[in-house]
Amino acid sequence: MSALITINEIYYLIGVILMLLVGMTLRDKGNPKRMTTALFWFLFGTVFLFSDLLVSALGKSMAYRIIGVEVVLISLIAGFGLLSIGSYKQRSHDERQASANQIGNWIFLPAVLIPVVTVLCTVLLKGVSVGGVYLLDQKQLTLAALCVGCISAILAGWKLTGGTPLHAVRESRRLLDAIGWAAVLPQMLAMLGGVFVAAQTGKSVQEVVSLFVNPDSRFMLVVIYCVGMALFTMIMGNAFAAFPVLTAGIALPFLITVHHADPAPLVTIGMLAGYCGTLMTPMGANYNIVPAALLELKDKYLVIKTQIPTALTLLAANILLMYFLIFR
Incomplete structure (x- = not known):
């Protein structure tokens, strides 16, 4: 059964917005690197807009190769520092203060609407159809519900501020410029996790652990699993991506099967140990790099440096908790 809002349509919407940002960047003569910055977001936008077209026209193998080349180009542009922040007209302090006084605490309404609407749509619209058409994509219900939540937040923001759709797109560009390459990390890291699973990295981890750790040592296996979860999370930026690799390589064959x-x-x-790694890595961009960029901190790694003592303390606590709780 088809759906009114599908995941593909959501991807197309993201792609269209990115292409609007590309056009704005190209017109921004105050941006010293507007060509390479526009190319970066153009390549990223084509993945959302044209992936299905490439697959249908050229087949999966060729489409994947083309997208792979785009990913490499995106990485090179970011790696060589070819992204820059555009020029924006800033309101005066008095103008911002007057706007804040007028809107008051209602400014938080759009932010609150996103999770509330997402949860309500996920719970209430599961399996709901009208005239043989589902309201939301049932295979990707949470993502479709999140899209509805974001649209609701935008509409509320327009009402509160008296802005326009074009103004919302301009602000999107300003935020993406501030965040930079970190905005694409979640998608990149999700692909990296898939590559690790397809490459059977968990099996390789199991073989390496067998060479250097006594399989009869429960404590060492617990330490290796927890520290490994933290380290893999630091590399991959997400404990969910590290979890299948380390669990298949250490937890399942040694701790569960043997002990x-x-x-x-x-x-x-084990997941909590992975989250300790999230606190200590720039790869966890949503938590560590994006806040520093939005708050315009001089040291973009200040959030990470502040969190390291807490992360190490929690990691040690997780090791002890696991050792004393998991064995029957």
């Missing part, structure tokens, strides 16, 4: 550990607390504490 009969309780899987529930084992994998739960």
Whole structure:
């Protein structure tokens, strides 16, 4: 059964917005690197807009190769520092203060609407159809609901500020310029996690652990699993991407199969150990780099430096908790 809002349509919407940002960047003569910055977002936008067309026209193999080349180009542009922030007209302090006084705490309404509408749509619109058409894509229900939540937030923002759709796009460009290459990290890291799983990295981890760690040492296996989760998360930026690799390589063959550990607390504490790595890596861009950019901190790694003592303390606590709780 078809759906009114599908995941493909959401991707197309993202692609269209990115192309509007590309056009604005090219027209911004105050941006010293507007050509390479526009190319960066253009390449990123084509993945959302034209992937299905490439697959249908050229087949999966060729389409994947083309997208792979685009990913390499995106990485090179970011790696060589070819992104720059555009020029924007800033309102005076008095203008911003007057606007803040007028809107008051209602400014938080759009931000609150996103999670509230997402949860309500996910719970209430599951399996709901009209005239044989689902309202939301049932295979990607949460993402479709998130899109509805974001659109609701934009509409509320327009009402509160008296802005226009074009103004919303301009602000999107300003935020993306401030965030920079970190905005594409979640999608890149998701692909990296898929590559690790397809390459059977978990099996390789199991073989390496067998060479250097005594399989009878419960404590060392717990330490290797927790520290490995933190380190892989630091590399991949997300504990969800590190989890299948380390669990397949250490937790399942050694702790669960050999030492009969309780899987529930084992994998739960293992994920918490991974989150300790999230606190210590720039790859966790949403948590560590984006806030520094939006707050315009002089040291973009200040958030990470502040979190490191807490992360190491939590990691040590997770190791002890796992050791004393998982074995029956």
